[in-house]
Amino acid sequence: MGERHIFVRFEACHMACAYCDEVDKKSVEMSVADILKEVVRLEKKSGPHACVSLTGGEPLLYADFLKRLCPELKKEKFRILLETSGVLWQQLSRIVGACDIIAMDLKLSSVTRQKEFLEDHRKFLKLAKRKEVYIKVVVSKKVDLCEYDEHLRMVAQVAPHTPVFLQPAYVTGRGAPASARRPMCCGKGVYPDPALMRFLDELQRTGAKRLSDVRVGIQLQKLMNIR
Numbered sequence: 001m002g003e004r005h006i007f008v009r010f011e012a013c014h015m016a017c018a019y020c021d022e023v024d025k026k027s028v029e030m031s032v033a034d035i036l037k038e039v040v041r042l043e044k045k046s047g048p049h050a051c052v053s054l055t056g057g058e059p060l061l062y063a064d065f066l067k068r069l070c071p072e073l074k075k076e077k078f079r080i081l082l083e084t085s086g087v088l089w090q091q092l093s094r095i096v097g098a099c100d101i102i103a104m105d106l107k108l109s110s111v112t113r114q115k116e117f118l119e120d121h122r123k124f125l126k127l128a129k130r131k132e133v134y135i136k137v138v139v140s141k142k143v144d145l146c147e148y149d150e151h152l153r154m155v156a157q158v159a160p161h162t163p164v165f166l167q168p169a170y171v172t173g174r175g176a177p178a179s180a181r182r183p184m185c186c187g188k189g190v191y192p193d194p195a196l197m198r199f200l201d202e203l204q205r206t207g208a209k210r211l212s213d214v215r216v217g218i219q220l221q222k223l224m225n226i227r
């Protein structure tokens with residue numbers, strides 16, 4: 001949080017989380033050479049950046065492309081951060097060696113309103129822990145505490161010292177009421193929701209009984225109105 005990153009954002013996702021704010025964003029087609037040129041330009045213009053962040057959507061849907069892109073970024077001495085839903089472990093196995101940091105989600109079905117991915121997350125974390133890894137859990141007031149604890153127990157079994165960030169959901173997109181589908185900032189008192197922050201306190205205390213490093217992570221870009 002707070003570092004300068006260059007974001008390479010990939011279109012589309014295999015999931016449909018209720019809180020997703022990436023739906024319907026326009027994209028342009030770019031080659032490996034196009035991306036490299038743009039990343040180098042941005043680094044010169046506004047660097048130094050701590051990382052090139054491969055994000056989405058779901059970047060692992062493009063594993064073949066990443067296999068070609070990552071070595072080119074490494075030649076230019078960039079650190080590579082992969083941000084992912086933490087589900088597509090077969091695809092990760094093909095590019096894990098090229099990543100420096102892996103930021104994986106734990107998707108709680110009580111929040112995403114999608115199916116559960118506990119066993120996929122377990123396989124994913126086993127691979128990801130070869131690298132620097134941290135976990136993000138998007139939470140809302142709908143968190144099922146049994147499901148939450150089951151997921152943290154899995155992390156405790158596989159990689160107990162992994163930092164886990166509890167991130168309050170930014171309610172917009174598919175799951176939001178029409179009135180919420182607009183930019184929100186702390187000045188308008190909407191993000192983060194104060195009632196959810198109190199619940200976060202409970203989630204963090206519960207989590208700290210399972211794991212050594214459970215933190216609250218706010219979406220800084222929302223507070224700073226950065227798109």
Ligand code: SF4
Binds near residue numbers: 013020056057
């Ligand atoms: S994994 Fe991320 S990009 Fe995909 S639907 Fe969920 S929130 Fe959106």
